[in-house]
Amino acid sequence: MSEEVKPAGTQSAAIAAVALWVIVGVALAYGISETLQKVTALFG
């Protein structure tokens, strides 16, 4: 996507949205890695 955030007042929300992408990504990575550790027991 090439669109950019233009008007003032939405920049902080845009930055927060990027931060939220990172937070949910890290949270999901934590959940998946913890689950995979259990899964290895099944096939280990």
Add this chain to the structure above:
Amino acid sequence: MPSILDRERTVAPPGYNRWLVPPAALAVHLSIGEVYAFSVFKGPLVTHFDSSLTAIGVVFSIAIVMLGLSAAFGGTWVERNGPRKAMVVSALCWVSGFLVASLGVTTNQLWLVYLGYGVIGGIGLGIGYISPVSTLIKWFPDRPGLATGLAIMGFGGGALVASPLTSELLGRYADAPEDAIAPTMLTLAAIYAVMMALGAWVIRVPAADWAPKGYTSASAVVAAARRPGLGVGGPADMSANQAIRTPQFWLLWTILFCNVTAGIGILEQAAPMIQDFFADVDATEAAGFVGLLSLCNMAGRFVWSTTSDTIGRKPIYAIYLGVGAALYLVLSLAGTSSVGLFVVTACVILSFYGGGFATIPAYLKDLFGGFQVGAIHGRLLTAWSAAGIAGPLVVNAVADAQIADGKEGADLYTLSFTIMVGIMVVGFIANALVRSIGAPAAKPAASAEAEVKTES
């Protein structure tokens, strides 16, 4: 003057990047998805209240029933007031639910746990579940399956995150897990308050005249006409009250009910089931199997829902229900032949289960338009509540009857799986009966393209 929570204050300015919106939905769904990790609290709660598993299991059941009811009755309110206000209400209910439940634990009042986590938290679940769905569909009218898959994947992922986190907290706050329930709930409440508040802040709705580059409603008709059976092309923008008077709504209700009931058939009994099928599978390996099912449930929500944008909603449900029925048959007839076959088959079934949840809002949008898709989705979620009660009842009643007949091991599940095949076939037939509302989808591609040229 509009409040900061009102829809008007969340309209995105021109040029706003639509990829900044999904994390708001994910933050809310990851938070409320904790409900599927409630089982981690079960053991400690049973010990703390010196109660039965059934009495504690009621907490989860109340929450799921309240999810369906609040989504059904709150859907129109959510559409009218916009996603930010809905997310804030959801956060207040969800977090308050934890606070009241932890008060119940501290004061030894189980009814407060029912009221808090079950009733108040359940309302937060329902409002939170539908709050971002119609917004995302409006941001991604060209790829509604991807949009809803992204959001609803978060609900599946919520348990993946909450389960190990809750176990960790229960272990850290006290020597015995039953003494650590209240502080664990308070910690989770604080985390979810922050996550959901961030989501509410970040969420934006598109302006009424906004559309992705190169997208027009006519181009959607062309795309639909190129994919026969997609189910796109209803009379644009039906209200929720109009939609529930159509047979299509109740066919989709039946499809969701069948899909969820069949999925619960495995989910409800996953750990004991694999141990009954294979005597050499121990408790740790069974826990790994449950974890793997959760992963497939989450992945299916994104992968299959996104795939439905390409192959169409009706064909993908034919796969979920038709192939799903065949896979249940495989489990029933050859499930004991190898662990690998059993695990792979169950994983695919669970991926279809997740996919069924995530694709249904896009199916609704195809049929009824985007105007009140959130409210319509809310009403459809009563199928989830009904399946949440019927599924475990069927599975447990059948298992009890088989035990009473002296059966054991894999034989305990043969009848259950056969019933699940039947349920999937009913859903398959319901899907086959779904027809577009109105004529646009029936138009040949050439005619639809001619319309586009005329309009441009």
